[in-house]
Amino acid sequence: MIRILNFTLIVITGLISLGVYRIAEQARMTAVELRETKSEIASENQSLTVLGAEWARLTQPARVQALAQRYLNLNDRPAVQRASVTQLPSKFAPPPESAIRNASAVMAQRSRAIPTLHAGT
Amino acid sequence: MRTSREAANLLRGRIAIAALISAVGFSVVAARLVDVMVLSSTVRRESPVTPAIKRADIVDRNGALIARDLPVTDLYATPAVFWDPAGAAHQLAAVTSAGEERLTAAFAPKKGYILVQRSLTPEQRDAVMQLGLPGLEFVAGHKRFYPSGRTVAHAVGQVDTDDNGISGLELGLQNRLRSDDDPVRLSLDIRVQYVVEHEAAEAMQSFHARAAGGIVMNVHTGEIWALASLPDYEPNLRKLQPGDSVRNRMTQDVYELGSIFKIFAFTEAVEEKTVSLDEPINVVSPYRLGHYLIHDFERLGPALPAAMVFADSSNIGTAQIELRSGPDKQKPFLRKLGLLSPLKTELPEMASPLYPRHWETVEAATIAYGHGISVNPLTFAAAAAAVVNGGTLIHPTFLRHREAQQGERVISEETSRTMRQLLRLVVTNGTGTKADVPGYDVGGKTGTAEKAENGSYAHHLLISSFCGVFPIDDPQFLVFLMLDEPHGNRESGGFATGGETAAPAVGRIIARIAPLLGVAQRDTYVAANP
Numbered sequence: 177m178i179r180i181l182n183f184t185l186i187v188i189t190g191l192i193s194l195g196v197y198r199i200a201e202q203a204r205m206t207a208v209e210l211r212e213t214k215s216e217i218a219s220e221n222q223s224l225t226v227l228g229a230e231w232a233r234l235t236q237p238a239r240v241q242a243l244a245q246r247y248l249n250l251n252d253r254p255a256v257q258r259a260s261v262t263q264l265p266s267k268f269a270p271p272p273e274s275a276i277r278n279a280s281a282v283m284a285q286r287s288r289a290i291p292t293l294h295a296g297t
Numbered sequence: 298m299r300t301s302r303e304a305a306n307l308l309r310g311r312i313a314i315a316a317l318i319s320a321v322g323f324s325v326v327a328a329r330l331v332d333v334m335v336l337s338s339t340v341r342r343e344s345p346v347t348p349a350i351k352r353a354d355i356v357d358r359n360g361a362l363i364a365r366d367l368p369v370t371d372l373y374a375t376p377a378v379f380w381d382p383a384g385a386a387h388q389l390a391a392v393t394s395a396g397e398e399r400l401t402a403a404f405a406p407k408k409g410y411i412l413v414q415r416s417l418t419p420e421q422r423d424a425v426m427q428l429g430l431p432g433l434e435f436v437a438g439h440k441r442f443y444p445s446g447r448t449v450a451h452a453v454g455q456v457d458t459d460d461n462g463i464s465g466l467e468l469g470l471q472n473r474l475r476s477d478d479d480p481v482r483l484s485l486d487i488r489v490q491y492v493v494e495h496e497a498a499e500a501m502q503s504f505h506a507r508a509a510g511g512i513v514m515n516v517h518t519g520e521i522w523a524l525a526s527l528p529d530y531e532p533n534l535r536k537l538q539p540g541d542s543v544r545n546r547m548t549q550d551v552y553e554l555g556s557i558f559k560i561f562a563f564t565e566a567v568e569e570k571t572v573s574l575d576e577p578i579n580v581v582s583p584y585r586l587g588h589y590l591i592h593d594f595e596r597l598g599p600a601l602p603a604a605m606v607f608a609d610s611s612n613i614g615t616a617q618i619e620l621r622s623g624p625d626k627q628k629p630f631l632r633k634l635g636l637l638s639p640l641k642t643e644l645p646e647m648a649s650p651l652y653p654r655h656w657e658t659v660e661a662a663t664i665a666y667g668h669g670i671s672v673n674p675l676t677f678a679a680a681a682a683a684v685v686n687g688g689t690l691i692h693p694t695f696l697r698h699r700e701a702q703q704g705e706r707v708i709s710e711e712t713s714r715t716m717r718q719l720l721r722l723v724v725t726n727g728t729g730t731k732a733d734v735p736g737y738d739v740g741g742k743t744g745t746a747e748k749a750e751n752g753s754y755a756h757h758l759l760i761s762s763f764c765g766v767f768p769i770d771d772p773q774f775l776v777f778l779m780l781d782e783p784h785g786n787r788e789s790g791g792f793a794t795g796g797e798t799a800a801p802a803v804g805r806i807i808a809r810i811a812p813l814l815g816v817a818q819r820d821t822y823v824a825a826n827p
Contacts, residue, residue, distance in 0.1 A: 178313060185320050192327040199334045222368050232362035232444035237491035 351439045352460060353473070354480035355453060357487045358522075358697045363449055364467070366439035366460065369416040372425060376404040376411060378432030385430055389413055392424035415458065416440050441467075443532045448491050451526040451545040452483075452644070452695065458535070464543065466695055469643040482697045484520035489513055492809045494525040497778060500802040501527055504783035504793060510546045512674060512777040513810065516682040516766065517701040519691035521642075522774070522814070524548075524675070546781070549646040551671035552760050554779075555746025556610045556728075557795070558667030558677075560764070562619045563607050563719060564684050565630045568712045571621040574604040574719070584613040586662055591616050594745065594794070607719050608727025610743060612666040619665030624656045627664065633707050634680040635690060636672055643695045648673045667746055668754070674762075678777050681764050685720065685740075685772045688713040721769045728796035732765050732804040736818035737811050739804065740772070741765035743795035748782070758782050763799035767807055773816055778803045 233239075244250060355364040372393065379385045382404035390397035393414045403411045415438070417425070425433065441456045443449070454465015462468035470481055493511040501509035513523040530541040537543065544550060566572040577600040583590040593611050606614030619627060631637055639649040651671040653660045663669040675693055683690045689704035720740030723729040728743040744762040747754035762779040766772040778799045789797035811818065 178309065178316065181313075181316060185316065185323070189323050189327075192323075192330075196327065196330045196334060199331070203334060225365065226367055228362060229365050229367055229442050229444055232365075235361075236445045236448065237488050238445075238448060238495070241491075241495075 352441065352456070352462075352467075352475060353478055355466070355470075355474070356480045356482055357485050357490075358483060358520075359486065360480075360482070361487045362444055363453055363483065363485070363487065364441055364443050367442045369438050369440045370422055371415045371436045371438045372413040372417055372422075373434045373436055374404070374411045374413050375432040375434070376407045376409065379404060379407070379430070382407060385432075388428050388430065389425070392428065393417065393421050445487055445491075446533060447529045447531055448494055449485060449487065450529045450532045451543075451547070452485060452490075452521075452524045453532070455532040455535075464646065465545070466643055469645045469695075483695050484515075484518075484522060484697045485524070485695065486522045486813065488813055489810045490523040490525065492813075493523040493776075493778075493806055494527070494529075496802045496806045496809075497525050497527055500778070500780055500783075500798060503786060503788065504780060504798050505786075506780040506783040506798075508542075508546055508781035510674060510779050511806070512547055512678050512775070513806070514678055514682060514693060514775045514777075516686040516772050516775050517691070518698050519679070519682070519693045519702050519704075520698055521675075521693055521695055522810075524695075545644070545646050546779075547674045548640075548642075548644055549648055549673070551648045551651055551673050552779070553668050553671050553746045553749070554674070554677055554762060555667040555744040555760060555795070556612070557742050557744025557762050557764050558670070559607060559610065559615045559665065560681055560684055560716070560720070560742050561631060561634060561636070562615050562627075562665035564708060564712060564716050565622055565627060566618050567715050568630075568708050569622055569626065572603050572618050574715070575602050577601065578603050578606050578611075578614040578617060580606065580611045580614045582613060584616065586616065587659055589659055589662075591662065604719060604722055605727070607742075608722045610723075610728050615665045616662035619661055620658065622661075624658065624661040627661050628656050631664075631670075633690075634683060636670070636676060636680050640673070640676045640679060640693065642675070642693050647675075650676060667744060674777055674779055678764070678775055681766075681777075682775050683707050684716050685713060685766045685775070717766075717769050717772065720766060724765075728794070729763060729765075729800045731796060732763055732800035732807075734767070734804050734808045734811070737807055737816065738768040738770065738819070739765050739807055740767070740769035741800070741803065743800055745794040745796075759793050761793055761795040761798045763795050763803045765800075765803040765807060767811070768816060768819070774814055776803050776806050776810075778806065 351366045352364075354362060354366075357363055374385070374389070376382050376385075383401055386397055386400035386404050389395060390400055395414045400411075400413065403409075413433075414421070417435075422435065439460055441460060443453065443455075452465055454467040454469075455463060456467050457463050462471040462474070466483070467474070473481055493513055497509040497511045500506070508527055510526040511523065512521065514521050524545075524547050526544070526546040528540055528542040530537050530543055563572075567574075579599065580593065580597045580601050581599055582596060583592050591612050593613055597609050597611050601609060601611060601614060603614070603618065606618070622630075628637070637650055637652060639647055641647070650673075652664070653669055656664075660669050679691065679693050683704070687710050688706055688708040689702070690707045691702045691704045717740055720742060721738070723742050724733050724739050729741050732739050732741050742764050744760070744764070746760040747756060748758040748760060749755075750758060760779065760781055761783050762777065765776045767774060767776075780798050783793045783798045785791035785793040785797070792798075
């Protein structure tokens, strides 16, 4: 009787030890993976930081203007606003007809006035 | 006497009890192991990585990067470990940019911990690794990088090699930058800043000026959208190039700003109702005041309406109008506008105004046209903003702050409205016509001050400036530009006055930045009608 009990206990102890070892080993491997992933994330974040700074350097207005003048062949003309968002019809309430008529009149008047605007700026 | 059978039974019982105790013990240990390994695995939490002390990013009002700490590697050496210090110095000097002589001298005593080089490039780092020298250590550090370089140098300032702020907002916002990882959002707009810097540089070059500077400020929120001072410097190099300057002329220097100060003399007169804008004022030159003679820049006729005294910038007329109030009212009025005390902003470099201790009649007359009082341009801009924004004093700020400030009322809304009309008159009919931009209804005032040299004013050394606001019926922005010692050119008809040098530059700045500032262009024309 006692022999059977002893044998059973030894087997159980052996199995438990094996199980614990397996779990401990898995946990260790996972911890290693976690550490690697964290370090990869840190390194990616660092690259983002550096690339963000590089982007800011490349898009600074002075550089963009110099490049635009060199390659785009655009005239350095001041921007002229031709219409305002307030002139657009409202999505919710249909505007009275007079407002639309006035807006077109204003637009027509503006387009006549535009050619004189660049003088003196 | 026990029999041997009884003794054997007793022994067997004891063994069974011992086995049971062992089994329970092992079960407890096993249960605990499972508990520690599987169930409560969070007990073994990794200690959080302590972040290196670094500074937060600085971004402009739209989130564009202005300053950021970039990771770098510093190289240190422990010479005590070197077999051949001179050889190590030679090898290290060859692959890094450290000087061989310095390293040889530093390694010779074979003790201590020596900085070989800061901010190694990745290639240098690899090359040092290839040497295989003992006693070397790579230390991860940070270096502050300013992507826009010179463009915002003066406002943002810079840090020392240990990443401590030493000037500008880097110093003024030091605690905020150190305490929090979130980026600090400034009121500056990098695009507007670039335009101001660019136009100031062009004006400085075409008029051969010694220095120049510009400010763009929202007159309701006090937000500074741009602040430029030339000559500037490259903050990414830690030394100045020939011709560079770290002086922020918009805050650190005080100037007698000249006629641009007439804004305050007229504001006072309109507020105190000591003048009616259509009354004729005698402007016969010169005007004698005690031992002093006051001149105008040009003959303006025997008399001018008061409004045209402002528009044509007559010193004689302005002095007479000011003397109706006198020094006893002028001094408290200028104090109320904040012109007699140091301005408080996030920028640490801020010069205090200079004004006469004895402020009598003569001083009152000269201060009316901007001589005898020196303020820095930012202080002037804050006071001028109060004149046009409806009459409340705002505090200039470099942090984004969308709401209008509920400033202290310093003049009535009615006075502010009248002053806007007068400022428009300067641009439509007066000295500031070159600042006008169709569709934006610019108002403003020109300033041409003579610099004091050896105790008297030098006619050829000028401070020429223009302060513009737009759109004039509901001003949103103030644009100030100043040139130090400009010289007339063909384009300006040989004149170096504010109206010929600074005013056209302000007009160009407004034409370029107004679309960025969200100010709509109109086709109505606001005529001056004071």
